[in-house]
Amino acid sequence: MVHRRVFTARNKQAAFCAGLVFILAFAAFAAFFRLDAAGVNSWDEARHGVNAYEMMKTGNWIVNLYRYKPDYWNLKPPLSFWAIMLGFRLFGTTVLALRFYAALSMFATVLLVARFVYKRYGRVACLAASAVLATESILYRFHYGRSGDADALFGFLCTLCVLSLFWSQKDRRWLFLSGFSFSLAFLDKSWHACILLAVAGLFLLLSGRLFHLGGRIWAGTLACAFGPVAIWAGLRYAADGTAFFRGMIDRDLLARSSRPLEGHGGGILYYVNETLFQNSLGLLMLVALVCLLLWLAFRHGRVSASTRTDALLFFLWIVIPFVFFSLAETKYSWYILPTVIPLSIVGGVACGYAWSQARTTAFRIIAVALSGVAVYAVAGNAYCTVSVVMSGSVSPIQQFLRGPVAADARGRTAYLADTNGGDWQQDEIYVGEAYADLRCMDGGLTAFAKDSSGVAIVNAKRCSAQEATAGGLHVRAQQDGFLLLTHADAARHPRPGL
Secondary structure (H helix, E strand, O other), X not given: OHHHHHHHHHHHHHHHHHHHHHHHHHHHHHHHOOOOOOOOOOOOHHHHHHHHHHHHHHOOOOOOEEOOEEOOOOOOOOHHHHHHHHHHHHHOOOHXXXXXXXXXXXXXXXXXXXXXXXXXXOHHHHHHHHHHHHHOHHHOOOOOOOOOOOHHHHHHHHHHHHHHHHHOOOOOOHHHHHHHHHHHHHHHHHHHHHHHHHHHHHHHHHOOOXXXXXXXXXXXXXXXXXXXXXXXXXXXXXXXXXXHHHHHHHHHHHHHHHOOHHXXXXXXXXXXXXXXXXXXXXXXXXXXXXXXXHHHHHOOOOOOHHHHHHHHHHHHHHHHHHHHHHHOOOOOHXXXXXXXHHHHHHHHHHHHHHHHOOOOHHHHHHHHHHHHHHHHHHHHHHHXXXXXXXXXXXXXXXXXXXXXXXXXXXXXXXXXXXXXXXXXXXXXXXXXHHHHOOEEEOOHHHHHOOOOOOEEXXXXXXXXXXXXXXXXXXXXXXXXXXXXXXXXXXXXXXXXXX
């Protein structure tokens, strides 16, 4: 009998390990497979790429640049730019390198959640939470796990910050990591990180721990939370004074809060609809809530203090971002995506509790119902995620900049004459700089005519090869409806120094 119990326990652990490996393999596939297959998005992925590329080219690690001038439109601190620059060092200045840190952040978030839930809530909860999170398709679409934006890294840092609050219940020194994670989150997404201050502050206050931490813990936590931000702020102030900080406050904080910028507005339930009503996660959370209420109704005895504390922290982690971002007038769907992480954890923990209490007919019905919804949510999202990973295309202009232009015009000043005019779009600037080290100049063919050493990328619908040749230009390359033109008598000059 003892042998049977040991054998059964081993089988359960083996099944758990196999299931977790499969989930992590799917998470790796969803994050990394064909990461560079889709073209670069002009907003805001390309902007981050240009900032990072030009910072690396100039050796300026503090001031983010756009077209080799300080960028006062992208008003984010430099952590995401540094992460992209590291990708450039590892993989070259490619689209893969641009997106690698976001994909790694997404995969690391799944790993972190799996470890936390397993240690705290058990195997069933770990498998359910990890599967829900790893397959959630909205985390692999625009602006998150497969895009070179700051949001996936921000989501990982938010998760690390709040999970450190869970761990600090046993060892207060985990608050140091929580504070440091907040600092990095601020250096990644600026004012967005303030939701973490609200979560941590309210949790410590409502749990009764705020005034019992001790001077050493307070000093260490505050130093970790604000020290790195203060160092960066000092370096940035020394570089260009108050200009960047005025933009951070006036535009990124006050303007976004008080009015919908660039037409991005929405009602008070905008983020609830985006997160819960457009995918199966909302159904899972609804069933989990009903099951929790039934569990409390049938349960005999009081809920433990640790369970109440965990429930409080999960409640704050989920609700505070919804409240903060819903009250702001400017609304973007990706602002709320980090909240999918605690929602996934809560859904998984609910599954684990349901199975651990499945000793009566009522609890077995709850466990089966909740598990069925979880399986439905995971299967549906996995299908959508695979579709996202396997889709994606590169526009002809980006293909042209990656190929013939990179081969024949590296380091040149470049002018664009497309059907939309002579100004470069952000995605075109990133690809032109990253793949061909172009100095992208506006003005189209008119400006190109005055630059004897420059090149022009021309849409053949606007100017055919025959017309270009007749006008005294040389066609160096032609592909997918685009021409690479130089002046017929121009020598190949190197790009002028910056």
